[in-house]
Amino acid sequence: MQDRKRRKIEREFGVPIAGEILDPQHWTQTALKKLPLDGTLNTQELFGRNAPLIVDVGCGNGRFILGSSVWRESFDHLGADILPVVIRYATRRGNQRGLKNVRFLVTDGLNFVEKLLPKGSVTELHCYHPQPYHAPEKSLERLLTPRFMAAVHRVLVPDGQIFLQTDSKAYWDYMKSTSSHFFNFSERIGCWPDAPRGRTRREILAIKRGMTIYRGSGIKLNNLLEDDLQKLESNLPMPLFTTESFLHKLDYEENLTRQRE
Template sequence: MASDPDFNPEILPGQLSLPADWRAVFGHSAPLVVEIGCGKGTWLLGQAAADPDRNYLAIERAWDYFKVLRERAVKRRIPNLRVCRTDAADLIANCFGPQCVSVYHVYFPDPWPKARHQKRRLLTPEFCAKLRRTMRSDGELFFATDHQGYAEEAIPALRSAFAVTEHPGPWPDAPKGRTNYEIKYLREGRPIWRLIARPK
């Protein structure tokens, strides 16, 4: 794949079959790892390159971040990575078949701190039910936030669909933080809530 001059890591949601055929998208079958709201994708690009036996999908809604993510993905030509600019909640609800995802990563989703905006938060019980429906029974979801109010809302939302454990301290593979936000917030000494959710 690295020598393929037509290599294009971008997925356009409208071109996916319903439900998405991930084997066709990646050209081979492998466990699927999805990061929701990956920003510029620093962490997921590194993960995908280091873990060729799984397929990685980076979803980012904001155009400015997505442009950087896509440019990096094109430049690095990682065969098991695809990037998609869209609303992850819509993509998962509309295009993901049952039990197609092995691992979800959700790091520092927008906290929407104002009371009137909180309904925009991603991790509602309804969305958690969709995450569960699309996750394999041996799957996992990793979540982190620096926002206490969001953590307090995410825990019961996730618990409505998953068994949830709190992960104290930094991730063992990344003591200085996995994503750009985590690295920054750890440096600033902010508290961070980390959760791992697994099917009950």
């Protein structure tokens, strides 16, 4: 009787990353290295089919979007992050799992949503733990602005969904207030049902420290017209809040663990 081949499961902080590491002959190529110089991405050409699209803005090392790709094979996925180093981790993991329904690219969140995604093409948009930028002089670099929310609204299909998460109460209060103008948004109490130990690396670290995680989702308000979106962009406040000082230590720890990955 032959020995059963042992599955190669990767773990991070003791929490498994979805999917099995396959033998090299089954690996795929999940890096999207050439971005369009003009115009949006053609997802039908990328994936060779027309399927609902899930995107992860600021995907980090890919933990969430990899899990979604493994468990929701009928959906296509795009993960983007501004840091090339974390996209290298994500693409390596996608390749090793032989995934055909995910691509990773290096770009900033606003450019990804505003310039690269076709309007009305996204079924779900996820944004977990966007960089809070603690220094006051960097507050205007925060991603979740009225402009970003309007751009998300444009790329979502009718009744498309946005998913947000942070461990900053100040950022969460701003997220809820701003997003409610664009989406039927509600806070989720408790963990996501598919990932009770955390959907993302940052969430796992924060849970281990006993920190509060703020989670929520919203459905696109389909009655908003382009004129409405432009007015909201102009009139809603920018994210000029002050972040909590205790988050600085967790940011430092996360950067250290990323360097060791």
